[in-house]
Amino acid sequence: MDIATRSDMPQAPGCAEAPAARRPFNLLRWYGWVSLGIIVPVAAGLGLISSRFIINESVERDALLTAQFITSIADAEVRHVSIPNVRTMGELLDPRTDHAALPDVDPQARRKARGEFLDHIAHLPDMLLANIYAPDRTVIWSSNPALIGKLIESDEDLDRAFEYKMRVSASYHDFEQARAEQKFVTPPEQLFIENYIPLFDAEGSSVTAMVEIYKEPHDLIVRIEHGLLRIWLAIALGAGLVYVGLYAIMRRAARIMAGQQKRLISNETYVALGEVSSAVAHSLRNPLASIRSSAELAQAFDEGPVQRNVNDIISQVDRMSHWIRQLLHSLRPLNDQPVPVDLPQALHESLQTFAVQLARSGVALDLQPLPAVKVLGQPALLGQVFSSLIANALESMEQGGRLRVEVVKQDRRGLTLRLSDSGKGMSEAQRRMAFRPFFSTKPGGLGVGLVLVKRIMECYGGSVRLSSSEGHGTRVSLSFRKAPS
Missing domain, CATH: 3.30.565.10 (Histidine kinase-like ATPase, C-terminal domain)
Structure with missing residues (x-):
């Protein structure tokens, strides 16, 4: 004999299937997940913004110090070889102009100043690669001899430095094989910095040479890593304290609300029971009093075997009266x-x-x-x-x-x-x-x-x-x- 499944069984017309019971709303659980979903992204966003700020500021500060160091060396070397002040190191760096330009400059002094300046550049601490460009984007000197004489094209940072006559810096974590100027003799291990430092003519109106420095400042990287570690630890600790503190407050509030709800339900129950009990008590008191009076009367006039039953009646009536008094007393506000x-x-x-x-x-x-x-x-x-x-x-x-x-x-x-x-x-x-x-x-x-x-x-x-x-x-x-x- 086949038994029909629930879906196959007919339902009475007009009868809807009972809806499934909804789970009660758990305020503490919802708050825990929602607050966690808000606090974690906010903390992560603050951490990323702070980390980026620290890195950018550190890189910018290092680039500024490097640029100041390069320009100071250039001015010092020009003064050291007694070249008149109308000349700058940027005008002396291109060896292609040794005979065609600046006839008033002693060639030996020019070579000496240029040699000492390039020696300083080649021995900069933490340096990976140094290139010097003429205004036509040709590499006139490099710490990697294989780059000397190459024409560098499609370098946006180099073009921007020449066009706006300003220092340009950037940081990288991976070098790009496609860029012709990034030919490191020793590849960088982690973060490295690229700086374009313009050198001007005597009037300061045009860029006569562009110094490009690639550095991997190990001490700076260590300091950045320590700073980032402290930032993320502080953010994680702060976010954890905020979450725990707010969760504790909400947990206490939920407990108070649950207690108040429980007391409210209890009070409503007691009120309802009190009303019902009062009605029942008032309805039972008179009949109980009549029963007891009748039993006492029977007890007074009948001394036969019925006395035992009469005593039981009186005892049970007294017990019911005591119950009613207890009930009313326990339910009164x-x-x-x-x-x-x-x-x-x-x-x-x-x-x-x-x-x-x-x-x-x-x-x-x-x-x-x-x-x-x-x-x-x-x-x-x-x-x-x-x-x-x-x-x-x-x-x-x-x-x-x-x-x-x-x-x-x-x-x-x-x-x-x-x-x-x-x-x-x-x-x-x-x-x-x-x-x-x-x-x-x-x-x-x-x-x-x-x-x-x-x-x-x-x-x-x-x-x-x-x-x-x-x-x-x-x-x-x-x-x-x-x-x-």
């Missing part, structure tokens, strides 16, 4: 403003109320000395907190035991009071459910005692914690806020 409450006095009053039950149950009271301190709360509600906890402790120690009350922590803002019993304790599952409404480990229990304790403590800025294990008793810690002195 706690709007009272906190006032200073004498903690030892409130505790002693509650213990005095249970003195007879403690003695009857065989429970020994171990009350440690309490500091004279006032806490924020309401006397009646604080007494109800102690009464609920003491009652729970007595019910867990049916065969007797010990109830210990002590202050375990105290500072200028608050203190923590702990009540420990040696009863049967609770399992881990029961402990997790202890503060859930209407959950009880007692047969016939309503399950609102600890809920009310938690509401009262949190209403006045305190808290309650419970720890327990089966067979080893239960410990309840109450944290109070101290009243201002």
Whole structure:
């Protein structure tokens, strides 16, 4: 027998398929990914901009110093050989004009000045290659003899330096085989710098020679690398701190929002339960009162076997009335403003109320000395907190035991009071459910005692914690806020 699949089965007319449940919006997760997606590109962009700025500024500074050094050497060599000031080194570098131009310049002095200048150029530190160009773009001298006499064409940087009569510099990481002037005897290992330095005539109006220097400044490269490392480390650390800081703020905000949402849902639940409980209580009180009155009347006139049943009726009616009072009390709003409450006095009053039950149950009271301190709360509600906890402790120690009350922590803002019993304790599952409404480990229990304790403590800025294990008793810690002195 074939069974039709879901897609083959007919659907009733007008019935739409139920939409898939949407996953709840996770603010913290979305913020984490979105902020990471924004911070990382911004940090990377800042790192790249800063790195490029450092490299460009370092290269430009090195090029400026190299140009100043070259021009200073040129002027010094001209003065050194006593050539009149109307002549410059740029006019003396082209050997093709030794006989055709500048007849007033001593050829020996000219060669000497040119030789010493070129010797300085050839021994510049960190130099890879040096070329000197005539205005017609011919290499008139080079540290690589194979380039001397070559005409260099289609070199934009060289043309721009001649045309605008300005220094031009650039940095490279790889040399270009296609460029005729980049014929290094020793190829560069990493970053290298190209500088075009113009030399002018005596009037300074035209460029008579162009010096091209290729350098691989190892010390500068090391400094640039150290600077870039520090920049990227600083950016990474800054971005990480920004992300962690904002994430921590958002995480705290998400927790606060989740807590507020939880409290809002809890308040709405309590309001709804309160309305329902009030309606049910008012509807049940009169019938219960009538039942009890009838039972008491039957008890007064009938002394037969029915007395036992009548007593059961009265007992159950009283128990239901007690449940209704507990329910209404636990669900009523706690709007009272906190006032200073004498903690030892409130505790002693509650213990005095249970003195007879403690003695009857065989429970020994171990009350440690309490500091004279006032806490924020309401006397009646604080007494109800102690009464609920003491009652729970007595019910867990049916065969007797010990109830210990002590202050375990105290500072200028608050203190923590702990009540420990040696009863049967609770399992881990029961402990997790202890503060859930209407959950009880007692047969016939309503399950609102600890809920009310938690509401009262949190209403006045305190808290309650419970720890327990089966067979080893239960410990309840109450944290109070101290009243201002």
